[in-house]
Amino acid sequence: MRLFVLLFTIQSLVDSQLLEVFGLANGNTGTVQRQPFQDIASQSVGLLNYLASVQKNPDNKLAKRLKQPIPQVAFVDGLPVIPGVVGSLPGAGACLPRNSPLVRERRVSPSFFQNIVRNIPGAQDYLSSFLPQPVVNVNSLYGKYHWAIDTPSVHEKFCPTTEFLPATTTKSKASFSLVDKFRTQDENGGDKTAFGYGLVNHNVTYVYFQDDPCPYQVVMIGPIDKKSGQYEYVILSNWARFPIIGLVRDIRVFYEKYKDAMEAELEKDGFMNGYSTQNTIHYTDWSKCRRSTPVTYFRNVLSELFG
16 A cells, blocks of 8 residues: 555656556556446446346345335435445545546546445445455455456456555454556557555455546455465456456466356356346457567557657
């Protein structure tokens, strides 16, 4: 997290476009330029399909939760609040403030529904409680992952990887930093590096990326490899089920051993269905990805500087 704060300071001193030329991403790098109401239809249908799919799952918690009284929104000094639900702090479970540097330029989440409720204290906590909340062993979470699943209407990253790095750990809480590396335009494009951080608070794991001011949560974890002690894969999303990111340790091993079981879990928990399978997620193509070298880095820098 110290590195993330340091980059916030640098961002205020140096033009973000110049930093991007030399490989440091801003919040818009690797994202699809979308209008505020873009994808509202697909996101709405996705939520409706989620409700339909979880009805088929006898273990889902949604039916029990919906039988409980829904918190009423009140207004205190003109601000909406949910009585009895304190709400997470911005950047610690809730969305980041709109003027946060290095985050997406418009400070708007790709999720239309998250943007609607982000200013209502407690709303995010209440809705996030419907998500699966696996108990994450933070030590098994650390390390490098390849993106196997992304959301093409949101992400435009080629050969993307994410690495979780340890920071601090206590008995019930932990924090960590993350480093994103990806290419833009195509598999041979310039290498970009983005940063973020994560928090584990009482079995809920939040992950913040530069391209979204609102947090993802770890909603699914794969088995732990016996030799490395690390998770084979991790699925990230939010209460609106949009976007979805699938991180895997080894692409080949994932397709051979875990892809089918993971898809079954995603469908059971309402993250994947007949609609979203075709439109909101897809499997990242790694067939054309090659290892970067200093030569390719300088070639791409010169290309961006001089065309």
